[in-house]
Amino acid sequence: MAKHQETARLMEQEAVAHQTYRMLLHSPTIAGEARPGQFMMLQVRDGNDPLLRRPFSFHRILSEAGAVEILYRVVGRGTWLMSRMEPGAALGLIGPLGNGFDLPASEDGPVFLVAGGIGIAPIEELAARLLEAADGSPGGSIHLFYGARTAAELLGANRVSRPGLRIHWSTDDGSRGLRGNVIQCIERVVAEDDIRPARVYGCGPLAMQVRLALWALRRGVEAQLSLESLMACGFGACLGCALPAPNPDDPTSDRYLHVCKDGPIFPAGSIQWEKIRQQQIAPPIFRCI
Numbered sequence: 113m114a115k116h117q118e119t120a121r122l123m124e125q126e127a128v129a130h131q132t133y134r135m136l137l138h139s140p141t142i143a144g145e146a147r148p149g150q151f152m153m154l155q156v157r158d159g160n161d162p163l164l165r166r167p168f169s170f171h172r173i174l175s176e177a178g179a180v181e182i183l184y185r186v187v188g189r190g191t192w193l194m195s196r197m198e199p200g201a202a203l204g205l206i207g208p209l210g211n212g213f214d215l216p217a218s219e220d221g222p223v224f225l226v227a228g229g230i231g232i233a234p235i236e237e238l239a240a241r242l243l244e245a246a247d248g249s250p251g252g253s254i255h256l257f258y259g260a261r262t263a264a265e266l267l268g269a270n271r272v273s274r275p276g277l278r279i280h281w282s283t284d285d286g287s288r289g290l291r292g293n294v295i296q297c298i299e300r301v302v303a304e305d306d307i308r309p310a311r312v313y314g315c316g317p318l319a320m321q322v323r324l325a326l327w328a329l330r331r332g333v334e335a336q337l338s339l340e341s342l343m344a345c346g347f348g349a350c351l352g353c354a355l356p357a358p359n360p361d362d363p364t365s366d367r368y369l370h371v372c373k374d375g376p377i378f379p380a381g382s383i384q385w386e387k388i389r390q391q392q393i394a395p396p397i398f399r400c401i
């Protein structure tokens with residue numbers, strides 16, 4: 113699919129949780145082609161501060177309105193500058209990029225959406241599409257497992273609740289939902305309700321993704337995970353976003369997949385999770401400035 117360079121106009125900016133903002137951008141070309149799970153590279157401002165574009169997932173894709181929404185957490189200079197922008201500001205975008213989630217024509221059982229912290233960003237549009245597809249068909253039930261360190265980091269129930277979506281909250285400190293992490297929450301729901309998901313989609317911190325991938329692989333459940341990496345280009349030119357993957361031609365060696373062009377959505381079986389965990393490979397391989 114072609115990627116586009118477009119100057120977007122900031123339509124709305126709103127603080128929605130601790131250090132977390134929602135930005136609505138008028139960007140008709142990108143909005144017309146984006147799919148859930150894809151991302152775009154955003155030029156925070158002209159000049160070289162910061163020099164590189166920053167990657168953000170599509171939180172909502174409003175094709176008819178010609179707009180896309182991102183949800184972002186302030187973690188450094190680029191996102192801090194973004195949080196200071198006012199409606200009317202212009203931002204350079206390149207997108208849509210990456211592969212996006214694979215959506216089945218119909219569901220054959222329960223679906224688990226798993227979001228850790230800001231990992232809710234791409235899950236929101238995915239949930240909307242899955243619920244739309246399930247409307248009127250028997251399908252499977254759709255569960256959202258949404259956790260963070262504390263309630264202040266979570267979006268409010270009014271923002272994530274949708275008819276048909278069963279939400280299971282968890283926080284490390286017990287300030288909302290189950291006290292514990294999202295994997296513990298999944299284990300509890302699976303045991304109490306005696307359900308087995310047909311499919312799992314996840315996005316969140318790397319430690320959560322590793323545990324979720326291994327949880328799904330051990331049970332033979334199909335899982336698609338949205339991974340992150342520091343990205344300099346976003347479309348395969350710098351080779352800085354590599355992750356180790358099993359090599360089907362030679363099991364004694366690894367091959368490398370690139371988060372920007374092979375992902376950011378990866379089936380659980382396509383990544384060397386144990387290696388990432390054991391070596392504590394942090395996604396940042398190419399340092400953004």
Ligand SMILES: Cc1cc2nc3c(=O)[nH]c(=O)nc-3n(C[C@H](O)[C@H](O)[C@H](O)COP(=O)(O)OP(=O)(O)OC[C@H]3O[C@@H](n4cnc5c(N)ncnc54)[C@H](O)[C@@H]3O)c2cc1C
Nearest residue numbers: 166167168169183184185187188189190191233340341376
């Ligand atoms: C495909 C993709 C989609 C993304 N979608 C979203 C999204 O929807 N919402 C959102 O808030 N963020 C998202 N991110 C992460 C986002 O791009 C970074 O938080 C942002 O680039 C940080 O820019 P900064 O200038 O504020 O921070 P910097 O000054 O560049 O970095 C500040 C700190 O954050 C760390 N950091 C920066 N980027 C990442 C990263 N990608 N992974 C782990 N640590 C990082 C740095 O190592 C550093 O410690 C996504 C990343 C990728 C690769």
Ligand code: FES
Nearest residue numbers: 346348350351372
């Ligand atoms: S970010 Fe440059 S190759 Fe992936």
